[in-house]
Amino acid sequence: xxxxxxPASCEQIEFDNSLVCNPTTGATAWHIDGKRLVxxxxxxxxxxxxxxxxxxxPIDHKNAxxxxxxxxxxxxxxxxxxxxxxxxxxxxxxxxxxLPKNNGPLRKQAVAxxxxxxxxxxxxxxxxxxxxxxxxxxxxxFAARPIILSPWFSRAWTALELPKCxxxxxxxxxGEFDLDDENVVANLNELLIALNSRHSTYTSDLPIIAGLxxxxxxEGLTSPEIYQRIVRALKRIPCxxxxxxxxxxxxxxxxxxxxxLLTVPKALGRPELLAKADIASDGAAAAVxxxxxxxxxxxxxxxxxxxAQSPNIEIGAILTGTSTTITQHLLLLDLYDRNLKKAxxxxxxxxRTSEIHCQYIGTVRLKRILEDDSFGAVKLxxxxxxxxxxxxxxxxVDYVQRVWKLRQGKKQGKLRLGPKRVGSGW
Ligand SMILES: [Zn+2]
Numbered sequence: 312x313x314x315x316x317x318p319a320s321c322e323q324i325e326f327d328n329s330l331v332c333n334p335t336t337g338a339t340a341w342h343i344d345g346k347r348l349v350x351x352x353x354x355x356x357x358x359x360x361x362x363x364x365x366x367x368x369p370i371d372h373k374n375a376x377x378x379x380x381x382x383x384x385x386x387x388x389x390x391x392x393x394x395x396x397x398x399x400x401x402x403x404x405x406x407x408x409x410l411p412k413n414n415g416p417l418r419k420q421a422v423a424x425x426x427x428x429x430x431x432x433x434x435x436x437x438x439x440x441x442x443x444x445x446x447x448x449x450x451x452x453f454a455a456r457p458i459i460l461s462p463w464f465s466r467a468w469t470a471l472e473l474p475k476c477x478x479x480x481x482x483x484x485x486g487e488f489d490l491d492d493e494n495v496v497a498n499l500n501e502l503l504i505a506l507n508s509r510h511s512t513y514t515s516d517l518p519i520i521a522g523l524x525x526x527x528x529x530e531g532l533t534s535p536e537i538y539q540r541i542v543r544a545l546k547r548i549p550c551x552x553x554x555x556x557x558x559x560x561x562x563x564x565x566x567x568x569x570x571x572l573l574t575v576p577k578a579l580g581r582p583e584l585l586a587k588a589d590i591a592s593d594g595a596a597a598a599v600x601x602x603x604x605x606x607x608x609x610x611x612x613x614x615x616x617x618x619a620q621s622p623n624i625e626i627g628a629i630l631t632g633t634s635t636t637i638t639q640h641l642l643l644l645d646l647y648d649r650n651l652k653k654a655x656x657x658x659x660x661x662x663r664t665s666e667i668h669c670q671y672i673g674t675v676r677l678k679r680i681l682e683d684d685s686f687g688a689v690k691l692x693x694x695x696x697x698x699x700x701x702x703x704x705x706x707x708v709d710y711v712q713r714v715w716k717l718r719q720g721k722k723q724g725k726l727r728l729g730p731k732r733v734g735s736g737w
Contacts, residue, residue, distance in 0.1 A: 312364055312365035312366050312387060312440075313384055313387065314384075314386045314387055314389075314390040315384075315385075315386035318384075321384055321385060321386050322384075323382040323383065323384060323385060324345050324382065324383055324384075324385050324388050325380050325381070325382050326341065326345070326380070326381045326383070326408045327379060327380060328379045328380065328381045328408070328411065328412045328413075329379040330347075330348055331348070331408070331410065331411050331412075332410075332411045332417045332420075332421050333348070334417075336348065336350075336351060338350070338351070339404060339409040339410070339421060339428065340355035340357075340402040340403060340404035340409060340428075340432075341402050341403060341404075341408055341409065342401055342402045343392040343395050343396050343400075343401065343402055343403060345388060345392070348402070349401050349402035350401075353401035353402060354399075354400050354401055354402075354433045355395065355400055355401060355402035355403055355404050355432055355433070356394065356395045356398070356400045356402075356403055356404070356432055356433060356434040356436050357403070357405075357428050357429050357431075357432035357434070357435045357436070357476075358391050358403055358404065358405040358406075358436050358438060359429065359435050359436065359437050359438070359463065359473075359476075359479075360405075360437070360438040360439065360463065361438075361439045361441075361461075361462045361463045361466060363462060364438070364439065364440040366387065366407070366438055367406060367407055378412065378413070379412070381407070381408055381412060383407055383408060388405075388408075391403050391405060391436065391438070394434075394436050394480065394482075394487065395434075398434065400434065403436075404428050404431075404432055406425065409421075409428070410422060410425075426475050427475070429473075429475040429476050430475040430476070430477070432476070432477070433477060433478065434476075434477065434478045434479075434480060435473075435476040435477075435478065435480070436480050437463055437479060437480065437481045437482065438463075438482055439461045439462060439463035439464075439482075441457070441460075441461045441462055441463070442457055442458065442461050442463065442481055442482065442483055442484075443482060443483065443484055444484055445457040445483050446483060446484040446485040447483050447484075447485065447488065454481070454483070454488055455501055455502070455504075455505035455524050456504070456505050457483075458481060458524070459505050459520070459524070473523055475530070477528075479523070498545065498548070498549075498582065499541075499542075499545060499548050499549070499552055499572070499578075500549070500577050500578050500582070502521055502524060502525065502541075502573075503573060503575070503577050504577070505524065506520065506521060506524075506573060517573060518534035518537040518571075518572075519537065521537065521538070521541060521572070521573065522537040522540065522541060525541045525544050525545065526544060527540040527541050527544050528540075534570070534571070535560055535561075535562070535565075535570050538568065538570075538571070538572035539560070539562065539565055539568070539594055541572060542568060542572065542594060543590055543592065543594060545590065546589065546590055547587045547589055547590065548588055548590060549578035549582075549585040549586065549587055549588075550585070550586040550587065550588050550598050550600065550645055550646065551576060551577075551578040551579065551580075551585065551586075551645060551648070551651070552575040552576065552578060552588075553575075553588065553655055553671075553674075553693070554576060554645070554651070554653040554654075554655060554674045555569050555574060555575045555576055555674060556574075556616045556617075556673075556674055557569030557570070557571070557574050557575075558570065558621075558623070559671050559673075563670075563694070563695035563697055564591070564593040564594040564595045564695040565594040565694075566670060566671040566693070566694065566695075567596050567655075567671035567693045567694070568594065568596075579648070580648060584647060585647070585648075586598065586599065586600075586645050586646035586647050586648075588693075591692070591694065593694065593695065594694065595692050595693065595694025595695060596692070596693045596694065597690065597691070597692040598690065598691070598693075599646055599688050599689065599690045600643035600644060600645070600646060600655075600688070600689060600691060601643070601644040601645070601646055601687075601688055602641050602642070602643060602686055602688070602689045602711070603641070603642040603643075603644060603654070603681050603686065604641065604642070604686060604706075604707075604708045605629070605637055605638070605640040605641055605642050605656065605707070606637070606638065607632075609681065610629070610630065610632065610637070612677060612678050612679055612681060613629075613630055613642075613654070613675040613676070613677060613678070614630065614675065614676045614678060615627060615630055615675065615676075616653075616674060616675065623672070623673040625656075625672050625673065626656060626672060626673045626675060629656065629672075630675070636658070636701075638702075638706040638707060638708075639658055639659055639701065639702045639706070639707050640656055640657065640658050640659070640672065640707055641656070641657055641659055641669070641691075641708070642654045642655070642675075642681070643655040643656075643657060643691070646688060649680065652676055652677040652678075652679075652680065653674055653675070653676060653677065654674065654675055654677055654681070655671065655672075655674055655693075656672040656673055656674070656675055657669035657670060657671055657672060657691065657693055658670045658672055658696075659691075659702060659707040659710055659711065660696040660699035660700065660701065660702070661699055661700045661701070661702055661705075661710065662696070662699045663699075663700075665714060665717055665718045666690075666692060666714075667689065667690070667691045667710075667711055667714055668691070668692050668693075668694065668699060669691055669692070669693055669696065670693070670696045671693050686708065689711060689715075
């Protein structure tokens, strides 16, 4: 493969393969001048590519009598060396020139530890002909799909090199794309769509792929840990993602988040028009919701959603009227989408602060639109409520009003209950 305009006259660079993996230094990455291997203290980037593109195999030796000499197209070496040089890396690790050629123990060892080179490299540069033909700069939100569909991705994935990489840069038609600085996936919706496009190929690998696409380091983490990092990295997510039908995580601050993040429902509507929740560093989700009192009037309007797994016992008790704490709960409706027939049930706790904190209980279906029953737009934090006391006899609605009054002081009027909604969110 060439990256020059005149392949016919393109020169080749010769590398002395006998130097690679030299027992003294063990070095395998070449200095960007192409003349020596890197020294131990010199940093290098790793090239990850698709062999089928012709970027893998060195060219047949011009001088067959010297089997230690390896030749590659000069333009290709320069092409790979440039990003290294631009970022102050001394060398590149490229399997075409960085693996011992003789089929001896050194080569075996080098091949067996190839993936470690991606971990050692300060940066991995991804080169794939398919991606080189995709332009994404104008719409970076959609870079995930070409990456996930690229031949490189399938291969890199099976080669286990991708999860090891510290930092990944993809080369697209219109430039380099830094997986760290500008995450390929900046929102959960796009992640769901991207992963869905390859869903059948990977199953247990999905959390790791999801982590990589969102620029989250994944090594040594469990799936829920990866998902927690992703959510924190996204910082803001549409509230609709909280209207899922799963059991929340076993981590209190992430109680609203399903163990498998990929089971959250896609948010419907234009991204800029969606109600969003801010994710705190511990994972708690703070958002403004339309709040509906959960009482004997609204209770019959709710129904349990079908669950593949075990039913949500707390919701079951609330819906059947056997819960003794129903008044401590609130129904949360999406702030903008008034046609959404789903609501989150939360249990409000006494935080003894001017903020309203609650515990995620689950999602219910609405038999009818409850818009008129909404008593206001209220900002609440769904997260870790351990250490906070129960409301006891005070209802959630009374508590919310009390906190609201405390916060507003005397300068504003009262929050009205009942069918009329309070205008502005607070
Ligand atoms: Zn060339």
